[in-house]
Amino acid sequence: MLVVGAFVAAAVPLIVTQCERGRGRFDQINFHEPAILRFAEQLPTPDVSNYLSATTPGYHLVLAVVARTVSTSPIVLQLAGSLFTVGLLALFTRWLTPRIGAVLAAVLGLGLAGSLYVFSAGTFLLPDNAGWLGVLAMLVIALRPRFDRVTLMGGGAVLFALVLARQSHLWTAGVLWAAAWLGDRFAPRVGVIGEIASLFEGIVSRLRRLVLALVAAAPAILVLLWFRHIWGGGLTVPLYQNYMQGGNPATPGFLLAEIAVIGVFHAGFWLMPGWDLLRTKPWMVGIAVLVGIALIVGPATTYDMDAGRYSGLWNIARKFPTIAGRTNALLLVLAPAGAAMVAAWLAAMEARNRWVMLAALVGFAAAVSMIHNAWQRYHEPMLLMSTAIMSALAIRPEEQPGGLIRFARWSGPVVLGLMLAGVTVQKFRAEQPVTTPKEVQEGVDTPLRTLWPEHWDRIGR
Secondary structure, eight states: HHHHHHHHHHHHHHHHTTTBBHHHHIIIIIIIHHHHHHHHHTSSSSOOOSOOOOOHHHHHHHHHHHHHHHOOHHHHHHHHHHHHHHHHHHHHHHHHHHOHHHHHHHHHHHOOOHHHHHHHHHHTTHHHHHHHHHHHHHHHHHHHSSOSSSSIIHHHHHHHHHHHHOOOGGGGHHHHHHHHHSOOOSOOOSSSSHHHHHHTTTTHHHHHHHHHHHHHHHHHHHHHHHHHHHSSOOSSOOGTSSSOOOOOOOOOHHHHHHHHHHHHHHHHHHHHHHOOOOOOOOHHHHHHHHHHHHHHHSOOOOTTTTTTTTTTHHHHTTTTTTETTTHHHHHHHHHHHHHHHHHHHHEEEHHHHHHHHHHHHHHHHHHHSSSSOOOEEEOOOHHHHHHHHHHHHHHOOOOOOOOOHHHHHHHHHHHHHHHHHHHHHHHHHHSOOOOSSOSOTTTSSGGGGSSSSOOOTTTOO
């Protein structure tokens, strides 16, 4: 209630007064608002073959129904769209509460709500938080200790809705499949080799569960294939198929660097298990560090707008030296640190949770690496959620943390939340007003105005 109330108290005044500042406002009036209103005009048979969004149209269709049945007012549509963010914050804090306590759950929830990318998507007409709500729901379902009908049917239904809202989140099928493979309570043998070997014991029952999970995911896969068919073979609408295409090999290392920045404020959760891991299995920490180094040294990781390496943490990294003309010095420090933090988090968890979260992190990294732009706004909400989840899962019931660790567990998330909120406030104050939509977009051949709704009061302002 506290987290949702704080978000509503901050977002509703901006919606009612029609705040015109920020990237969220820009994306709303140029892409998502005209797409929603165009669908509303076309209901009950909207044309989803080409429209002003690179995502699947689920979010836009829901709000198109609101526009058709309630009002086309931007205020009404933004208030309706903000409910996805309310759901995201409510589920996030509700899942954390019994695991880390209500107050700390609220602190982490406020940090998520204060993120520029979460808050903007909740205030303006952006589909991002509808997607993140589905991603979080898939993680929550996969982390259930039992694999049963709820996991199968719930996971399949959420995945279907999620792919309808944002096709790139099909990767979450992987966490459902991981949960199926692990079964109810995965109790591995002792040691790293023993645990890996345990993954392949009882192979027949594991394969049976995996087949069921594949069937549960089939509707989501089929609907994406249908969209691919009507989009002429691409995974986005034809409007954007030639715009900023291709993957980005720098993304996995950049993700680890972002985790390192967030992870500093979660040190109270991973520091003790990390020390235990370093003391008992130093080779595992060494492997994690080497992976982090390889992911930064392998691809070019310098600031480069044409290569999609800019904004967010990239803007800070560009102020640091470049090594051999291709490796950023700051990222070379942060990525191995982030990899070591992840290793510490995973080592502290129960085995089943460990493999589910590892599948989530790898799946997410693979998905966003297929996007040309390695932008922090594509990553930050997922990383804020997953680091909080890992911190909650890393708490051991039998542990007796000292006063310094207890202090770190409170102070770190508080400072992180204040910093995130401060960045959001500063950005809203610094951005220039956006009042009229663009008729054309650089790099897109088709004029945007050809996909505007027929009756739209922003035209001509």
